[in-house]
Every structure is written in structure tokens, then in C-alpha cells.
Amino acid sequence: MRFVKAIVAFVAAFGLATTAYAAGETVLVVGGGKSGLPLVKILKEQGYKVRLSVRDKSKAGDVEAGVEVVEADVTKPETLASALKGATFVISTIGAGGVEPPNNAENVDYKGVASLADASKAAGIMHFVLMSSISAGDTNPETFLNKRFGMVLMWKGKGEEHVRKSGISYTIVRPGGLQNCDPGKVGLKFGPAGANLAGRICRSDVGLVMADALTNKDAVGKTVEVISEDGAPVTAWKGAWAAIPKS
Ligand SMILES: NC(=O)c1ccc[n+]([C@@H]2O[C@H](COP(=O)([O-])OP(=O)(O)OC[C@H]3O[C@@H](n4cnc5c(N)ncnc54)[C@H](OP(=O)(O)O)[C@@H]3O)[C@@H](O)[C@H]2O)c1
DSSP states (O other): OHHHHHHHHHHHHTTOOOHHHHTTOEEEEEOOSTTHHHHHHHHHHTTOEEEEEESOGGGOOSOOTTOEEEEOOTTSGGGHHHHHTTOSEEEEOOOOOOSSTTSSHIIIIIIIHHHHHHHHHHTTOSEEEEEOOTTTTOOOTTSHHHHHTTSHHHHHHHHHHHHHHSOSOEEEEEEOEEEOOOTTSSEEEEEETTOOOOOEEEHHHHHHHHHHHTTOGGGTTEEEEEEEETTSOTTGGGGTGGGSOBO
16 A cells, blocks of 8 residues: 555656546545535546545435445544545545534534544545635634634634644645536636635536546645636636645
């Protein structure tokens, strides 16, 4: 496994990565919600082995055939090591389900994300992709999402900060308002952290971006905002990573 990971690291570092190299590597997708499930499908189609972690297997949604489903809860760090075992990559699609502990933004989007990043680093994960949100880090209590969801943007910002400082290779993807629609039908617009792009995006298109980030050297150590852009060439975003500054 160490040898395989070394090859993947070499390939990513020198920009040689292709889906052919990625094929066969195991991606742990954390969270089988409305973004996690379409992401699983995309990764399967790209040739990855996919492991999906959910909190309760008996409540797992409609999971693709051939996907290993395991249980883990980011508010219980002791559940993470076994879910991570043997994985090469991690993509987190989790988000707090409400405002009451234990599953509030502080515990999930901050402490849970931090625990997941630390456990991923300890497990030797090659690259960690975090699905966050445009405006993460906003500490204004009057901002609608902060007011409605227990300062969720502030806690997401703290989760992001932990990932950046954790020492793991990472990409943070901050989407706009999420919609359920088919992937690859519209163009996407990228912006750096803080651009505060205004718009919506298909959850599955966020999945395409996060899958691309796994082996794209231009995505390493970056935080990107992303929304749909009508009229833009559908795959032009793949060349947009290079212009995003490290952050
Ligand atoms: N809604 C928007 O417009 C919007 C915009 C930008 C960014 N975002 C962010 O994008 C991400 C995905 O959003 P979504 O609407 O696709 O999410 P979703 O369908 O609500 O799924 C969230 C997932 O998080 C998991 N989760 C919650 N608490 C957990 C815990 N303690 N341990 C492990 N997993 C846990 C849930 O698992 P269970 O199935 O076990 O509950 C669920 O699979 C979230 O971080 C969200 O805040 C949302």
C-alpha cells in the first residue's frame, strides 16, 4: 500500500495524474447525503474503488452496486480509523443536520471536520477534499445562514482552517446554493476564497470538481468557490484551477 501511495504522490506531484492512474485507488466518501450519493456514482464511473461512510447503514440511501458501505460518525473520532483503513483519498460531504448538539455546526462542520482531517493524516491519506460553502468564515451573526443554522458559516470557516493547518494535502471546494441535477450539463465558474460568487450549482457538478481535485496538482493546497455559469463551455473549468491562488 505504501508503494502504491508513493507512486500516486509522484504522479500527482509531477502533473501526470490521469484517471488511469487513479483507477483502482480507494476513495472514502464521508456522508451519503444529497451530495455524497451522486459523488459516489461519479467516482465509480471514473474507475475508483469507493467506500462510503454513513452514520447508520440501515438508513443508507440508494447506494451504487459495488460500493462498500461502512459506519462512522465524525463526532465520535474513535469510529474514523477503521473507515479510513486502506483508503488513498478522502472526500468529505458532511454537514450538520441541525442546530442541536451533538449534530450541530460546531460539532460537525468544525470539530468533526477537524477530527476527520487529523484521522486522515494519521492514516496516510494522499489527498483530502472538503466540501464547504461559499462565505465559510463569515462571523456575522446577522448573516441569514449564521442566524438560522447556529453560526454555521463561522464553524465551517474554523473547520477549513483546521484542514489547512493539519499538514494533509487538501483541496477545499466551496459551492454556491446546491441543486439536484445531472452532472456535466452546464459550465462552471471558479473563484478564489473570498470572491463570494453568487449563484447556484448542481450537487453532481460539485462532485465532478471534487473528483477532479483528487489527482490534479493544480488543486493542491487551494480553496475554490464554484457556481454554475450558463453559456460557458461545459468542461472549461478543468483549466481554471491553475489561476486559483493557494489558500
Ligand atoms: N444546501 C446548500 O445550498 C449548500 C450550499 C453550499 C454548501 N453546502 C454544504 O455542502 C455539504 C453537502 O450538502 P448537502 O445538502 O448535500 O448535504 P446533506 O444531504 O444534508 O448531507 C449531509 C451529510 O452529512 C452527514 N453527517 C451529518 N452529521 C454527521 C456526522 N456526525 N458524522 C458523519 N456524517 C454526518 C449526513 O449523514 P446522515 O445521512 O447519517 O445524516 C449526510 O450524509 C454540507 O456541508 C452543506 O453545508 C450546502
